[in-house]
Amino acid sequence: MKKLILGAIAASLIATPALAAPPRHERQVVKQQPNRTVIVERGPGYRERTVIRHDRARNDRQWQRGQRFDRRYATNYRQIDYRQYRQRGLYAPPRGYQWVQSGNDAVLVAVASGLIGAVIGGIAF
Known part of the structure; x- marks a missing residue:
């Protein structure tokens, strides 16, 4: 009888989850x-x-020359035609470069590598 009672107690202890953990x-x-x-x-x-x-503030990104440009972080991203903004300081891009818009900044980006060649800030588009 003792074995039966001890076996029932042991089985009930094993079946209940540990309360300490x-x-x-x-x-x-x-x-x-x-x-x-x-x-x-x-x-x-x-x-x-x-x-x-x-x-991250949308216009918080500050582009610098020599960085790699990633269009995912650019707000209002689009390729721009420099002839329309010549009076605001844009010039013809060298071969292999293009002007893109990021917020209110114009960024000169290398097409093949994505490196930034120049940044002209505060151009109102």
């Missing part, structure tokens, strides 16, 4: 993009999706 939550980064990160939290019985937005 809190449930563990795992975080996993699912997707990273330039302006946001998607994180999935997994825990006991639920799955939560969290989106973290990296608030």
Whole structure:
């Protein structure tokens, strides 16, 4: 009889979860993009999706000569014709370069490599 009672107590202790250990939550980064990160939290019985937005001011990007131009970070991106803005300081681009708009700035970008050759700031488009 003692063996039966001890066996029942041991089985009940094994079947109950440990109260001392809190449930563990795992975080996993699912997707990273330039302006946001998607994180999935997994825990006991639920799955939560969290989106973290990296608030960068849209016109906050300061382009400098020698940097690599990435159009994802450029606001109001478009290729511009220098002849329309000649009175504001734009000149004919050298061979292999083009003028592009980023916010209120005109940026001279190498077509093949994406390197910035010149930046003329404050041109109102």
